[in-house]
Amino acid sequence: MNDIISKINPFSSIPKHQIAQQIVNFGLIVATALMIWKGLMIFSGSESPIVVVLSGSMIPAFFRGDLLYLNMEDGPFRVGEIVVFKIEGKEIPIVHRILQIHEKEDGLYDIRTKGDNNNVDDVGLYSPGQRWLSRDHIIGRAKGFLPSVGMVTIVMHDYPQLKFFLVFVLAVFVLSTRE
């Protein structure tokens, strides 16, 4: 019986200390990724330094699947800037361009946005009754982008099975590799 189990289990021939080492390595990879992300958040000042464009409202500047790098530097907002903002009660941030701005004496802003590929401004997207964005709604300012790189994220979001499959394959690969 023990022999049968040994043949079925691909990990049985690996020493326990090596399995432990592989698990530690995997943890290091995850921790490194988290550290990079958090470091990027600090560097950019934005809660979400990298976002994937999900809709076509900014065609032809951005297409679905483009990856945007965001920054939340101090400094005035000005018309024409592309910002990412979040509406209360809605999950997904929106990437649009500032169309109109009113700056108060105390430094507060009333901001109105519009997607380049849309015919009307975004008042219809804001919360009911809301006519302006303020600085609080804005989570980042678009500074640069890479085309199409974010398609991986979109595909994995659209097909969750693919995501789990990839994670599973990665885990098996990492744990079963000999060093």
Added chain:
Amino acid sequence: MHSLSQRANTIVCFGGIVLVGVLLLNVLSRAFFSDHVDVDIKLNEIHRFNTQRNFEYSFISIDLDANLEPLFNWNTKMLFLYVTAEYRTKQNVLSQVVVWDHILTEKSKANIHEKRLSKYPIINQGLGLKNNTIKLTFNYNVVPISGILTRHQVGTSEFKFPTTYMKEAY
């Protein structure tokens, strides 16, 4: 040492590094292209200027001469052109409103000579436009195929709103 997975890993990593290097060179290559453009912008006409309850609105048109051909290089995907009206009132230390915008994707159409351009109204928060000086500015946003987004401002002119509202002529 030379397993398939090892070789695939090396190829992927090296390929990634090369791509990043090429991207960096692409971004740096911008320095070798002139970004000087000549722009002349001025007011054509104030078509409407009036008030409703507690805000003002106005329709204006502008004349625009601009040669933007130098801005197109191998990394230029499109230019977003926009003209802003900028002013100050008691209620706001700065207001900026887009009065016209345009997406330019072809170099062949980058030499612009247009009259009476108009697209968006100026809608002021509150009152304060009468006899106010408005600064018109031409701006463009360079959207590359990949890399850093930049915005530039070039060419300004000023005009003044009249001291009285215009009668509506429908």
